[in-house]
Amino acid sequence: MALAYKLIPLFLAWAGAVMVLGRGFPGRRPMVAVAGSAGYAGGLAATFLLVRFLPGDLPFGIIKDAVGAGIILMWGVSVAAVYRSTGRDVPLPWGERFAHTRLGAGICALATGILVGAICACRFTGADASVPVFLLLVLAAVVLACAVLAAERFFFSSLTMYPSGMTVALVAFLLLSSSSILRLDLFSPLTMKVMKFAHDFVHQFFESMLIPDHFFFNSFTWDFIGFFFGKQVGFWGALIIWFVPVLLVALAVNLVRLPAVAHIRQGAQRRKMLAAAIRERRSRLVVPALAAVIFAAAVYQSRFPSVEYWDPKPVSVTASPSGEIFIPKKGEIDLEDEKLHKYLFKQGGREARFFVLMAPSGQWTVDLDACAICKPDGYGQAEGAVLCYYCRTLIPLDTVGKPGGCNPVPVPFTAKDDGIHIDGLTLINRWGETVQATTRIKETGK
Amino acid sequence: MAANIIETSGLTRSYGDICALKPLDLRVAEGEWLSVMGHSGSGKSTLLNIMGGLDRPSGGSLRVGEEDLLALTEDGLARFRRDYVGIIFQQHHLVPYLSAVENVMLAQYFHSVPDEAEARSALERVGLGHRLKNRPGELSGGEQQRVCIARAIINSPKLLLGDEPTGNLDHKSTLMIMELLRELRAEERFTVIMVTHNQEVATWGDRTIYLDDGVLVREERNEQGES
Numbered sequence: 001m002a003l004a005y006k007l008i009p010l011f012l013a014w015a016g017a018v019m020v021l022g023r024g025f026p027g028r029r030p031m032v033a034v035a036g037s038a039g040y041a042g043g044l045a046a047t048f049l050l051v052r053f054l055p056g057d058l059p060f061g062i063i064k065d066a067v068g069a070g071i072i073l074m075w076g077v078s079v080a081a082v083y084r085s086t087g088r089d090v091p092l093p094w095g096e097r098f099a100h101t102r103l104g105a106g107i108c109a110l111a112t113g114i115l116v117g118a119i120c121a122c123r124f125t126g127a128d129a130s131v132p133v134f135l136l137l138v139l140a141a142v143v144l145a146c147a148v149l150a151a152e153r154f155f156f157s158s159l160t161m162y163p164s165g166m167t168v169a170l171v172a173f174l175l176l177s178s179s180s181i182l183r184l185d186l187f188s189p190l191t192m193k194v195m196k197f198a199h200d201f202v203h204q205f206f207e208s209m210l211i212p213d214h215f216f217f218n219s220f221t222w223d224f225i226g227f228f229f230g231k232q233v234g235f236w237g238a239l240i241i242w243f244v245p246v247l248l249v250a251l252a253v254n255l256v257r258l259p260a261v262a263h264i265r266q267g268a269q270r271r272k273m274l275a276a277a278i279r280e281r282r283s284r285l286v287v288p289a290l291a292a293v294i295f296a297a298a299v300y301q302s303r304f305p306s307v308e309y310w311d312p313k314p315v316s317v318t319a320s321p322s323g324e325i326f327i328p329k330k331g332e333i334d335l336e337d338e339k340l341h342k343y344l345f346k347q348g349g350r351e352a353r354f355f356v357l358m359a360p361s362g363q364w365t366v367d368l369d370a371c372a373i374c375k376p377d378g379y380g381q382a383e384g385a386v387l388c389y390y391c392r393t394l395i396p397l398d399t400v401g402k403p404g405g406c407n408p409v410p411v412p413f414t415a416k417d418d419g420i421h422i423d424g425l426t427l428i429n430r431w432g433e434t435v436q437a438t439t440r441i442k443e444t445g446k
Numbered sequence: 447m448a449a450n451i452i453e454t455s456g457l458t459r460s461y462g463d464i465c466a467l468k469p470l471d472l473r474v475a476e477g478e479w480l481s482v483m484g485h486s487g488s489g490k491s492t493l494l495n496i497m498g499g500l501d502r503p504s505g506g507s508l509r510v511g512e513e514d515l516l517a518l519t520e521d522g523l524a525r526f527r528r529d530y531v532g533i534i535f536q537q538h539h540l541v542p543y544l545s546a547v548e549n550v551m552l553a554q555y556f557h558s559v560p561d562e563a564e565a566r567s568a569l570e571r572v573g574l575g576h577r578l579k580n581r582p583g584e585l586s587g588g589e590q591q592r593v594c595i596a597r598a599i600i601n602s603p604k605l606l607l608g609d610e611p612t613g614n615l616d617h618k619s620t621l622m623i624m625e626l627l628r629e630l631r632a633e634e635r636f637t638v639i640m641v642t643h644n645q646e647v648a649t650w651g652d653r654t655i656y657l658d659d660g661v662l663v664r665e666e667r668n669e670q671g672e673s
Contacts, residue, residue: 267564268557268602275558 039113195234309380365401532598588619
């Protein structure tokens with residue numbers, strides 16, 4: 001039941017993509033249905049096999065890159081649409097002819113089907129990726145595609161599809177489905193990239209002394225400069241990168257000139273022609289408007305994923321007189337369940353939050369519940385990875401324990417047969433060195 | 447011989463037990479000016495409303511141009527009225543808080559898009575070039591009716607319907623309006639169907655039909671209209 005609930009955005013995206021393709025290639029519905037369904041089955045099967053036989057996150061990376069390429073394509077198409085709408089007509093006779101052939105429609109539907117199928121397969125991991133599941137999913141996708149294409153002809157006849165609108169709409173549906181899966185989500189990594197870019201940009205200014213470290217820059221000034229280090233910059237920057245192509249397509253629709261009517265003698269006829277052109281322009285704006293709504297839904301899914309994180313409440317621990325913290329492997333908490341277990345250690349008015357984790361490889365790791373670059377919002381665990389709550393970066397379980405980036409800061413420990421031994425003072429000091437420093441950076445920007 | 451723009455066969459309209467229009471066979475040629483006369487309650491306005499797509503008949507058939515009005519949906523009827531018909535009412539039905547030119551532009555708006563220059567030109571054609579910015583309350587009855595005519599012709603209708611357009615006007619204004627309609631018809635070549643009580647006004651048409659209790663009782667050609 002829970003899985004069926006999680007499949008809703010995936011099938012919604014599939015239905016939407018088929019609807020867009022059906023409207024974009026009128027008269028080619030059978031080709032869209034066949035090629036799209038074949039692509040879906042192919043993408044699903046290939047991903048099942050890749051996930052089974054390729055190690056780690058590589059299959060997810062491939063799919064993520066493909067969806068990312070879709071975003072780049074969307075940018076290119078939207079910029080070209082604006083360029084063409086200003087009257088500088090770019091002759092693309094071969095491309096336009098090809099897009100209107102059966103082969104063109106088929107390739108477009110096939111590529112979309114492969115991507116949607118591949119994204120859908122990522123929802124199933126391990127034993128879930130079985131032959132019956134594959135057959136069931138393909139059957140559901142084919143039935144849905146046929147139903148949508150049958151219903152499409154009754155759906156708002158005034159809603160016209162055009163190349164740039166179709167691209168934006170298809171990418172929007174791909175992002176809607178991929179953002180529902182943590183390891184395929186593109187928005188959160190994009191916010192990180194933007195945030196790091198802004199951070200590095202400001203940093204370069206300091207390095208080149210364009211912003212001198214001078215008493216003139218008091219704490220009030222630093223509050224503003226600190227804005228460029230914050231999470232909000234990443235969020236808004238990523239939003240701009242996502243939504244600008246949609247706005248460009250809408251702009252292109254608005255920039256297209258109305259037909260020349262001055263030669264029509266009869267006023268009513270002239271106005272009717274103008275009204276028809278204006279009506280068509282308005283109906284064309286519906287596509288980018290809908291795409292914007294779908295993008296917003298994808299962003300919402302990315303920020304508030306329907307994933308239940310494993311995030312246990314920290315258990316208080318104390319150190320022995322020699323300063324050692326001991327956590328038994330078996331006891332009230334089973335440390336060998338491949339889940340992170342959080343603890344809170346207090347000593348002399350100072351405290352440190354950390355977790356113990358046994359990775360699927362059997363490797364033990366003890367880490368601070370914070371990283372060296374983000375505010376100490378802590379980590380949760382889901383879908384074979386831990387996630388930094390602050391920047392929403394996913395860290396595969398096998399790499400937890402390695403230092404750097406947004407990985408949790410590792411803490412020295414000794415794993416013995418009975419349990420995990422940690423030096424309390426080292427733990428407290430490491431917390432102080434890293435976590436308090438990042439808090440100051442994030443809050444003051446200095 | 448011009449083709450028929452209107453053809454009715456066995457056209458009826460009933461309101462409950464009351465039969466306002468009894469089976470009517472009528473043909474109106476393209477470009478013809480048809481006057482419809484009869485006493486009150488004889489079915490003149492009912493016939494006019496049905497031909498203009500404002501009302502639906504109870505039975506029979508009605509073709510206006512290429513359109514079978516009985517087969518049209520509500521949306522189809524609205525499109526038909528927008529593209530085919532211009533109507534002049536006895537009571538003007540101008541929007542009181544809009545100026546003359548804005549009243550004409552309102553008809554353009556519902557048809558396609560407003561064009562002020564064209565609306566001004568239409569008002570100038572009916573002799574109201576100096577009253578463009580006046581509201582209906584600031585115009586005489588004859589002037590208001592001329593605004594109505596400008597509004598009715600602005601969308602180049604094929605069919606101009608008049609429901610006693612001179613009913614509220616004095617003799618001089620009536621003559622002015624009729625003369626104006628004749629000139630416009632000569633230029634625009636639309637078909638006119640005009641309901642009137644006034645025998646003199648009826649003679650401006652090419653033909654007059656007489657209705658009595660929903661039945662077409664008489665029909666005559668008018669020499670003045672044909673001239």
